[in-house]
Amino acid sequence: xxxxxxxxxxxxxxxxxxxxxxxxxxxxxxxxxxxxxxxxxxxxxxxxxxxxxxxxxxxxxxxxxxxxxxxxxxxxxxxxxxxxxxxxxxxxxxxxxxxxxxxxxxxxxxxxxxxxxxxxxxxxxxxxxxxxxxxxxxxxxxxxxxxxxxxxxxxxxxxxxxxxxxxxxxxxxxxxxxxxxxxxxxxxxxxxxxxxxxxxxxxxxxxxxxx
Numbered sequence: 001x002x003x004x005x006x007x008x009x010x011x012x013x014x015x016x017x018x019x020x021x022x023x024x025x026x027x028x029x030x031x032x033x034x035x036x037x038x039x040x041x042x043x044x045x046x047x048x049x050x051x052x053x054x055x056x057x058x059x060x061x062x063x064x065x066x067x068x069x070x071x072x073x074x075x076x077x078x079x080x081x082x083x084x085x086x087x088x089x090x091x092x093x094x095x096x097x098x099x100x101x102x103x104x105x106x107x108x109x110x111x112x113x114x115x116x117x118x119x120x121x122x123x124x125x126x127x128x129x130x131x132x133x134x135x136x137x138x139x140x141x142x143x144x145x146x147x148x149x150x151x152x153x154x155x156x157x158x159x160x161x162x163x164x165x166x167x168x169x170x171x172x173x174x175x176x177x178x179x180x181x182x183x184x185x186x187x188x189x190x191x192x193x194x195x196x197x198x199x200x201x202x203x204x205x206x207x208x209x210x211x
Contacts, residue, residue, distance in 0.1 A: 045188035046203040049075040054109030062185050066177035071108050074173040081146030083203050084196035085187045087139045093181030096126030099139050101171035112176050124154045138193045158194035
């Protein structure tokens with residue numbers, strides 16, 4: 001517990017520093033990463049969107065905290081074949097979080113993972129995890145749209161949790177926060193807490209975002 005809390009605190013502190021480091025590590029399975037790396041402001045990796053969101057939420061680069069239920073999104077959709085990102089939990093809030101992807105048709109604030117004939121989101125909620133979510137936990141997401149059917153894999157602290165059939169349309173990472181939840185979302189600007197499977201890397205900004 002203390003180690004996970006230390007990782008979360010270290011990542012938060014590193015994001016406030018003024019140096020850059022990248023680590024798109026690969027390996028046969030998820031393992032321990034190189035720990036956090038610094039301020040992502042000049043990164044070529046994507047950050048959190050300050051425009052597409054719902055609820056009362058404070059967003060700063062890769063950090064977000066909520067007052068009430070909220071949804072936050074990556075600033076862009078996943079354009080590459082294989083992408084990996086991590087959500088480090090600093091506070092679980094009243095009822096945890098949910099992590100996944102949403103299509104352009106998803107209305108911010110609508111329930112995640114609604115299913116049906118035409119779903120607009122695909123996700124896992126913290127209540128579905130094998131181990132109760134707590135501060136310091138790292139939820140990893142691997143989206144593979146290089147093969148059909150598209151797959152979405154979820155990890156908790158480097159261990160596989162489940163695999164879902166993923167979206168058939170362009171999608172964007174989304175995180176749902178309960179009241180009081182606080183997270184750090186690493187889309188590739190910092191070093192991984194757990195190395196992704198070979199062939200996966202952080203979400204690369206589109207040319208329009210790079211300016």
